[in-house]
Amino acid sequence: xxxxxxxxGGVRGGTAILYAALGETLAERAGVINLGTEGSMxxxxxAAYAITAETSxxxxxxxxxxxxxxxxxxxxxxxxxxxxxxxxxxGLVVLFLGGGLTAMFGAAYVGKAIEPFRAYPIxxxxxxxxxxxxxxxxxxxxxxSYLLAPALWWLLFRSRWGLVxxxxxxxxxxxxxxxxxxxxxxxxxxxxxxLLAGIGGAHLSxxxxxxxxxxxxxGRGFIAVALVIFAAWHPLRAVGGxxxxxxxxxxxxxxxxxxxxxxxxxxxxxxxLVTIAALIVLGRRRVNAAPEDLSRVFDLTPAR
Numbered sequence: 001x002x003x004x005x006x007x008x009g010g011v012r013g014g015t016a017i018l019y020a021a022l023g024e025t026l027a028e029r030a031g032v033i034n035l036g037t038e039g040s041m042x043x044x045x046x047a048a049y050a051i052t053a054e055t056s057x058x059x060x061x062x063x064x065x066x067x068x069x070x071x072x073x074x075x076x077x078x079x080x081x082x083x084x085x086x087x088x089x090x091g092l093v094v095l096f097l098g099g100g101l102t103a104m105f106g107a108a109y110v111g112k113a114i115e116p117f118r119a120y121p122i123x124x125x126x127x128x129x130x131x132x133x134x135x136x137x138x139x140x141x142x143x144x145s146y147l148l149a150p151a152l153w154w155l156l157f158r159s160r161w162g163l164v165x166x167x168x169x170x171x172x173x174x175x176x177x178x179x180x181x182x183x184x185x186x187x188x189x190x191x192x193x194x195l196l197a198g199i200g201g202a203h204l205s206x207x208x209x210x211x212x213x214x215x216x217x218x219g220r221g222f223i224a225v226a227l228v229i230f231a232a233w234h235p236l237r238a239v240g241g242x243x244x245x246x247x248x249x250x251x252x253x254x255x256x257x258x259x260x261x262x263x264x265x266x267x268x269x270x271x272x273l274v275t276i277a278a279l280i281v282l283g284r285r286r287v288n289a290a291p292e293d294l295s296r297v298f299d300l301t302p303a304r
Contacts, residue, residue: 017200018149049211051063065201067195
């Protein structure tokens, strides 16, 4: 059934974007926008694929992808928080840095076979009509994302740790009066966001595409940044946006397999058009929910 196939593909294809969107939600809740999320995803893609190819262990590759994504995000955090660089410009520089480094070091891994993450159907649940194939016949990183989104929501909105993070993005001066360093909190949030983007990249190369090629993220990092606005900086809402984009990606092969003669270029553009349409409809309303200190980014004021 095409609906089930597209929805299952939406979950699988949207997982990489979901990890990146959750990471960017964490960073922006602390008051830092990271347009270099795409670069962290690319770094995660290559590091995970390369280490998996060398060790035959996708789990070792996952750790490498996490570290690579976090390292690139740390560059962004240092430039913004220690040197007072503009967040938007620095994010683009980090993106190009990630693209250049992965293109240079990734050439040797193009076409190289790996042992990827495999799908593990969950007993009983995977046999449920419709719901089973959509939600319970995936790889371990998809299942982990089911837990991560509510866990991040709980941490941000129901824990003291989350209050500190949100304080860094809303009232950094007030946070400092309570003995917390807004700069340190932002460092940790940005690096943590890059780590999650690295997991997204690892999923893309070692569980979804099972391949490495130059610029394989194809804008998914930017989509993740857009989804943060779409989701009003709320982790649970990001899930729907990520799966919507993934379903749009899955629609093209599903239609092709059934012989529908749609224009391929139009189908390839569909996921991005869906994202633009969502931002047009919801963007103005959602932007009012942004952490207050993010307005400094657009005022070209250095982060505190």
